[in-house]
Amino acid sequence: MANNRVYPCIMLRYRVPVISFILVLFISIGFIQSGLAFQAEAWRLLNGKIVLADNETTLYRIVVPSAANIQEEKAAKVLQDYLLRISGAALPIVTAGKHRSDFEIVLGRNERLDEINANIDFHELERDGFVIKTLDSRLIIAGGIGKGTLFGVYTFLEEYLGARMYSPDVILTPKKERIVLDSIYDIQIPVVQSRYIHYRGTWDEEYVNWNKLSHNEDGSRPDWGLWVHTFNQLVPPMDYFEDHPEYYAMVNGVRMPTQLCLTNTDVLEITVKNLRREMANNPEASYWSVSQNDNQSFCTCDECKAIDEQEESQSGTIIRFVNQIAERFPDKIISTLAYEYSRKAPRYVRPLQNVNIMLCSIEVIRDQPIETDPASADFRRDVVEWGEIADDIILWDYVIQFHNLVAPFPNLHVLKPNVRFFAEHGVTAMFKQGNREVGGEFSELRAWLLAKLLWNPNADIDELMDDFLGGFYGDAGVYIRKYIDTMMEAQAESDIPLRIFGSIPNIASESYLSPERISLYEELFDMAEQAVSHDRVLLERVKVARLPIDFTIMEQAKHNVTGKQGMFEKIDGNWYVRDKILSKIDPFTDLSIKTGISRVKEWSTSPEEYRSVMYRLFYKGFNEHLAFGKPVMFITPSLDILPDEAEHMLTNGVRGGHTFLYNWLGFSGQNLEVLIDLEEIQDIRRIESSYYQHTQWLMILPEKVEYYLSEDGLNFEPAGTVWHDLSIDENGVQIRDFVTEFAPRKGRYIKVIAHTIGNTPSWHPTPAGAGRPARMLVDEIVIE
Numbered sequence: 076m077a078n079n080r081v082y083p084c085i086m087l088r089y090r091v092p093v094i095s096f097i098l099v100l101f102i103s104i105g106f107i108q109s110g111l112a113f114q115a116e117a118w119r120l121l122n123g124k125i126v127l128a129d130n131e132t133t134l135y136r137i138v139v140p141s142a143a144n145i146q147e148e149k150a151a152k153v154l155q156d157y158l159l160r161i162s163g164a165a166l167p168i169v170t171a172g173k174h175r176s177d178f179e180i181v182l183g184r185n186e187r188l189d190e191i192n193a194n195i196d197f198h199e200l201e202r203d204g205f206v207i208k209t210l211d212s213r214l215i216i217a218g219g220i221g222k223g224t225l226f227g228v229y230t231f232l233e234e235y236l237g238a239r240m241y242s243p244d245v246i247l248t249p250k251k252e253r254i255v256l257d258s259i260y261d262i263q264i265p266v267v268q269s270r271y272i273h274y275r276g277t278w279d280e281e282y283v284n285w286n287k288l289s290h291n292e293d294g295s296r297p298d299w300g301l302w303v304h305t306f307n308q309l310v311p312p313m314d315y316f317e318d319h320p321e322y323y324a325m326v327n328g329v330r331m332p333t334q335l336c337l338t339n340t341d342v343l344e345i346t347v348k349n350l351r352r353e354m355a356n357n358p359e360a361s362y363w364s365v366s367q368n369d370n371q372s373f374c375t376c377d378e379c380k381a382i383d384e385q386e387e388s389q390s391g392t393i394i395r396f397v398n399q400i401a402e403r404f405p406d407k408i409i410s411t412l413a414y415e416y417s418r419k420a421p422r423y424v425r426p427l428q429n430v431n432i433m434l435c436s437i438e439v440i441r442d443q444p445i446e447t448d449p450a451s452a453d454f455r456r457d458v459v460e461w462g463e464i465a466d467d468i469i470l471w472d473y474v475i476q477f478h479n480l481v482a483p484f485p486n487l488h489v490l491k492p493n494v495r496f497f498a499e500h501g502v503t504a505m506f507k508q509g510n511r512e513v514g515g516e517f518s519e520l521r522a523w524l525l526a527k528l529l530w531n532p533n534a535d536i537d538e539l540m541d542d543f544l545g546g547f548y549g550d551a552g553v554y555i556r557k558y559i560d561t562m563m564e565a566q567a568e569s570d571i572p573l574r575i576f577g578s579i580p581n582i583a584s585e586s587y588l589s590p591e592r593i594s595l596y597e598e599l600f601d602m603a604e605q606a607v608s609h610d611r612v613l614l615e616r617v618k619v620a621r622l623p624i625d626f627t628i629m630e631q632a633k634h635n636v637t638g639k640q641g642m643f644e645k646i647d648g649n650w651y652v653r654d655k656i657l658s659k660i661d662p663f664t665d666l667s668i669k670t671g672i673s674r675v676k677e678w679s680t681s682p683e684e685y686r687s688v689m690y691r692l693f694y695k696g697f698n699e700h701l702a703f704g705k706p707v708m709f710i711t712p713s714l715d716i717l718p719d720e721a722e723h724m725l726t727n728g729v730r731g732g733h734t735f736l737y738n739w740l741g742f743s744g745q746n747l748e749v750l751i752d753l754e755e756i757q758d759i760r761r762i763e764s765s766y767y768q769h770t771q772w773l774m775i776l777p778e779k780v781e782y783y784l785s786e787d788g789l790n791f792e793p794a795g796t797v798w799h800d801l802s803i804d805e806n807g808v809q810i811r812d813f814v815t816e817f818a819p820r821k822g823r824y825i826k827v828i829a830h831t832i833g834n835t836p837s838w839h840p841t842p843a844g845a846g847r848p849a850r851m852l853v854d855e856i857v858i859e
Contacts, residue, residue, distance in 0.1 A: 125209055127180075127254040131163035134178040135214075140185045141172045147183035149284075150216070150225040154180065157232050160248045180214045183224045188217065203287065204264030207231050209256060222284065229285045230263065240286065241547045242519040243279035263531075267494075269469070269504035270529035271296065274522040275513045275673075286526035300353055300360030303412060303433065304369045306335045309346045316846075324374035331846050333372035337396040338379050347403050354407065362431060365400050366412040367393065372847075373416055386421035393417050394424045401427045410469070413461060420460040432461055433506075435471040441573040442485070442566060444492035450572075462501045469504040470497045473575045474525065477677040478734055480515040481667075482579045482630070483588065483623045485563045487517075487540070490524055495532040505529055514672030516623045519547065548620070549613045554603035555620055558596055562587055578736045580630035588627055590640055596624050619670050625663050626675070629689065632656045633737060636697060636729050643697040650697040660689045679769055679808045680733045688733040688810065695730050701759070702726045702751050702825070702858040710748040717742065726751065731767060731854040733808060735774060739767050744848030747777070747829040751856065756786055758819040762794060764827055765854035768801065768809040775803050775849040777829035780813040784822035791826055803832070810854075825858055 127135055139151045151168045159165050166180070171187045181187050188195055195206055195217050205218030205227030216231055218224035232238040235256065239247040269289045277283065280292035290296050301308065312332035315322050320330035322342050335342050350363060367373070373389050374380075382391045393411055401409040410431035413420070418435065426432060436445070436454060445451045461468055472493065476484050497505060507525050510518055520543055527534050540559075544552035566573070569586030573579070580588060600621045607613035628640075632653065635641035643650045667675075667682035675685050706722045714721060717740065724740045731739040768776045779798045783791035795815025813829075832849050 123258065125212060125214065125256040127214070127256055128158065128162035128164035128251075129253045133162075133164040133166055134176075135164075135166055135180055136176065136178065137166050137168045138171055138179045138181045138185060138187055139168060140183050141170050143170070143183060146222050146225045150182055150228040153225070153284075154182070154216075154228045154232075157236075157238060157248060158254075161236055161238065161251050162254050164254075177212045180216065182216055182228070184217065184220075188215065193217075200262075200264060202268070204262070205230070206263075207235070207259055207261040209259045214256065214259075222287075225284055226287045227263075229287070230261075233285070234261075235259070239542070239546050240282060241523055241543055242276055243282045245519070245547055247546055265530050266498045266532060267503060267505050267529050269298075270526070271504075271506040272509060272522055272525050272529070273507065273511060274509035274518060274525075275511065276518050277522050277526070286523070287530050288526055296362075298360060299362045299364070300357045301350075301364040303364050303366050303410075305364045305366050306368045307332070309349045309365065310335055310342060315345070324372055325376040325379075326372045326374075331372060333370050333847070334368055334374055336374045336376055336379060337392040338374075338376070338382065343396065343399055346400060350400065350404070354404070362408045362410050363404070364410045364412075364433075365397050366410065366433070367414065367417060371416050386423055388417065388419040388421050390417040390419060391421040391424060394421050394426055394430070397430055398424070398427050401430050405429060408467065413457070414471075418454075418457050420457060420464060426465045428466060430465070431467040431469060432465045433469045433471055434458065434461055434502075437473060437575065441473070441476075441489065441575065443572075444489050444496065446492060446496040458497070458500050458502075467504075468502050469506060470502045471506045471508065472497070473508045474521060475509050475515060476573070476575050476577065476579055478576055478736060479579055479626070479630070479675070480510055480512060480677060481623050481626045481672070481675050482516060483562060483627060484516055484573060484579065485559070485566045485587070486573055487521065487524065487559065488536070488563055490521075491528055491532070491534070491536045494525075494528045498532045511677065512672075512674035514619075514667070514670065517620065520544070548603070548607070548616055549610060550606040551603035551613060551617045554599050554606060555617070558599045558603075561595065561599070562592070565592055578630070578734070580627040581634045584631050584634070588631070593624060593628065600624065615666075615670070618666060622663060622667065622672075625659050629656060629659055629663070630732075630737075633692065633729075633732050642692065650699075652693045652696075657693065660686055676734055678771060684808065685733050691810070692730050692732065697728050698855075698857060699728060700857045700859050701753055701757055702856060703728055705751055705753060707856070708750040708752070710750065712742045712745045712747070725749070725764075725853065725856045727855075729855065731765065731810070731852070735767055735769065735772075735852055739852040739854055741774070741850055741852040743773075743850045744831065744833070745851075746831050747827065747851060747853055749827050749856070750788075751825045751827075751858070752788070753823050753825070753858070756821050756823045759784060759794075759822045759825070759858060760819045761814065761816045761857075761859040762825060762827070763812055763814045763855075763857040763859075764829070765810060765812045766829070767852035767854065768803070768805070768811070769807070770803050770805065773835060773847055773850050774852050775832055775835070776801060776809070776811055777813075777851055778832050779830050781828040781830075782815050783826040783828075784820055785824040785826070786821055788824045791824070794820070794822075794825075803835070825856075827856055829853060 137151050137155055139147055155166050155168055171185050184197060191210060193210060193215055200219040200223055202219045202221030203223050203226055205223040207227055208215050216224060216227040218227045237249045271290050272288055277288060278292055278294045283292055296302060310322060316332045322339055323330050323332045323336060324334040326333060379392050383389045390413060397409055397411045408429050408431050410433055412433050412435060414435040439445055439451045439454050476482060509522060523543055524539055527539050544556050548555055565587035571583055571586050603617045604614060607617060631640055632642040637643050642653060642656050644653045664682045664686040672682055674680055675682060703726055705726050707725050721740055729738045731737055735741060762782045764780060766776045768774055776799055779796055781796045782794040784794045785791040794817060797813040797815055799811055801809055831851055834846050835849055
């Protein structure tokens with residue numbers, strides 16, 4: 076009798092009698108048993124190390140608690156997924172109540188931990204802390220009651236297996252044939268317990284979890300019911316101001332719906348009533364903001380003024396008011412702002428235990444560490460004084476320039492010392508305000524660095540930066556690092572401070588953004604592009620990193636106009652757009668749109684709108700019209716409230732740009748009435764003046780513009796009246812040319828009267844905007 080069989084364990088084929096077959100079978104079983112025992116021992120320890128996976132195989136499994144919570148289940152699936160990606164080994168997920176094994180990755184608050192005497196103090200780990208440790212042949216990742224275990228898993232993947240998540244779109248997972256672990260004992264407990272980064276690029280579930288942030292995937296904050304600037308939400312002017320102006324701030328003797336009158340007892344009761352309604356709709360939220368609107372027109376009625384004078388700060392009325400709210404809701408935390416006029420701590424009143432202080436650093440400069448900057452002495456004092464009287468402080472910090480989101484902002488070197496300063500002074504929660512829009516200068520790098528520093532304020536910033544630049548930009552990273560360092564050094568030598576508002580491209584045009592420096596930066600980017608020219612994805616990232624230099628070149632060209640680097644050059648007696656400038660706007664805009672950049676300025680100016688404004692400037696050209704270079708005499712407003720160059724701003728041939736900071740003459744609450752002397756009688760057929768509207772910031776077009784002509788400067792005749800139909804609730808920036816054309820008429824003197832709308836109406840769409848003086852911005856007056 077014959078038998079044909081294959082035994083995979085010994086990979087031999089036999090044709091033998093039955094008795095021989097039985098003998099071989101026993102021998103084979105012996106080989107299998109001894110082989111498995113040897114293999115198990117080899118997997119258990121390799122010179123004291125754990126072999127987690129080898130050649131796409133593993134003896135390990137992931138053990139979750141029998142009653143695992145959502146975060147522990149998610150942690151197990153994440154670990155299983157990435158171990159498969161990295162090693163090709165598929166680890167099963169089992170519950171602690173199933174079969175025991177020596178080859179386990181034990182996750183979470185797991186009953187298996189007591190069985191193996193893991194000795195983990197979960198109380199010490201608080202919400203988000205975790206421990207990663209090896210114990211004999213086991214790996215343990217266990218964390219606090221929040222997302223501790225999940226954070227531990229992502230930390231294990233990053234710090235021990237080399238995986239990275241630089242942005243929601245850029246994840247690096249190394250391939251490893253064998254995963255071998257040394258002995259590990261790693262406990263991480265964050266000093267900063269709540270870590271918020273206001274960058275749109277961080278609004279991704281996995282990015283939030285991987286980088287251990289506290290906000291949700293949509294940027295919201297799960298513990299918060301209301302979030303800052305809530306006075307108008309709690310006591311809406313639309314509902315109360317007309318019948319009860321006394322509920323609102325007394326400003327220069329007039330009640331205005333800018334802030335609340337915090338000594339009015341009815342305001343207290345309305346706030347409590349509306350806050351209770353909000354809480355009923357969101358009972359899980361712990362933090363509720365009762366805080367000032369985003370303006371500085373606080374109440375100066377006799378009662379409020381007396382308290383603030385006694386407390387030596389406008390925070391006096393605010394804290395007394397908020398304390399009364401907090402007494403009504405002892406199971407909630409009532410948050411309020413220490414911001415601008417209320418930043419200084421009060422002298423006598425103390426916040427109740429369930430009052431949170433959100434302290435804001437909006438005034439400090441961004442190129443010097445706050446701890447050592449002489450100009451930040453007042454802010455340091457406020458940090459210390461609030462820390463002495465408040466148990467719960469959130470620090471709201473700012474890390475970019477808002478007027479030019481795509482411009483260079485060399486502040487990366489102060490991120491670490493500022494985070495560390497706040498942590499050392501008792502701040503346990505931080506909100507880092509970056510770009511609410513998509514994109515911006517080094518948005519992925521800055522957000523990633525901030526996430527790492529919020530978790531560990533003592534992390535090595537140079538190592539972090541090199542890690543990111545090498546991973547995100549590949550071989551181009553070394554050149555981009557050279558660019559960053561070179562600009563930072565040049566800025567430090569310049570003594571020009573970085574501020575979150577202003578116009579960096581032009582302020583720095585003679586220092587770290589000089590033409591010579593820009594040429595150097597362009598050379599570095601040329602080398603960076605060459606280094607990754609073979610990789611379409613990396614090349615595009617480098618080109619996006621270069622956009623701030625292109626933006627700077629265009630912005631400086633608008634400012635210089637006809638200078639060496641200006642927008643226009645004269646050829647054969649005529650002005651033309653310089654080729655270098657004309658060639659940049661379309662690639663800049665197209666790449667911005669392709670990569671999702673949504674704004675070049677906070678709240679306004681999309682890339683397409685920026686292109687439109689640039690082409691408007693190209694089209695308008697540099698026009699040496701009849702009034703070019705002629706001084707302007709102001710009847711209203713008075714020159715006393717205008718900049719020194721006002722008499723020449725409206726006839727200098729320079730057109731205003733996408734931001735109100737660039738060549739727009741602005742003032743509030745008055746008509747514009749000006750007179751221009753052409754110095755001789757001329758034929759006139761056309762008059763034009765341009766105006767800028769951004770309703771959110773109370774910049775509103777004039778109601779109408781009137782033009783007059785005169786030959787003697789005494790007797791004026793109408794030359795035209797121009798109205799417009801643009802609503803003041805139109806979103807974004809609007810630029811309008813008010814033009815009148817007529818048959819040629821003689822004239823030497825031209826009068827322009829632009830009529831303001833006065834105060835904004837009560838239905839103004841911006842919070843605290845109702846009833847305030849409208850601001851008028853005017854550009855070039857062209858006479859042809």
